[in-house]
Amino acid sequence: MLIEGQFPIAAPPETLLVHLFDAGLMASCLPGCEKLEALDADRYRAVVAISMAGIKARFDLLVEITKRDDSNVWAVTRGDEGGHASNLQADSQVTLQPTPEGTLVSYRSEVSVTGRLGRFALGMMKKKAQSMGDEFAVNLQRKLEQIGAAPAAQH
Numbered sequence: 001m002l003i004e005g006q007f008p009i010a011a012p013p014e015t016l017l018v019h020l021f022d023a024g025l026m027a028s029c030l031p032g033c034e035k036l037e038a039l040d041a042d043r044y045r046a047v048v049a050i051s052m053a054g055i056k057a058r059f060d061l062l063v064e065i066t067k068r069d070d071s072n073v074w075a076v077t078r079g080d081e082g083g084h085a086s087n088l089q090a091d092s093q094v095t096l097q098p099t100p101e102g103t104l105v106s107y108r109s110e111v112s113v114t115g116r117l118g119r120f121a122l123g124m125m126k127k128k129a130q131s132m133g134d135e136f137a138v139n140l141q142r143k144l145e146q147i148g149a150a151p152a153a154q155h
Contacts, residue, residue: 001113003129006106007137011150013071013096013103019149020073020094029139031132034058052128057081057117059088071096086115102150107133
């Protein structure tokens with residue numbers, strides 16, 4: 001399933017790129033993230049809980065940055081729900097494009113979910129992913145404003 005979107009952030013790409021690798025900041029922005037820790041410069045362990053159509057799931061994930069440059073980050077995410085009820089794999093790319101107002105963040109993920117959550121309709125899963133992406137964008141902008149890395153935006 002392809003999940004993609006974009007959102008503006010009122011901070012320059014070079015500032016945003018630094019903060020994208022701050023595990024504490026990212027954990028506070030990602031909906032449902034219970035834990036996010038850096039294992040090394042390119043690997044992160046995360047625990048993310050989601051609820052969809054009355055079903056709750058908690059995924060233990062390993063995120064590995066496979067490549068990065070000044071405006072792109074490529075990552076592979078793999079993990080499972082406790083008891084291996086569902087498995088998730090995602091190949092993702094995040095692109096940071098400078099704009100007069102800051103940065104346009106674009107993301108694209110090819111996601112595969114198997115097991116009990118894999119039985120959900122594609123449309124429902126895409127809608128949940130879009131909702132989480134929208135919430136992440138709002139949280140990220142607010143967090144960057146709080147730490148002084150971005151000017152206050154009109155909310």
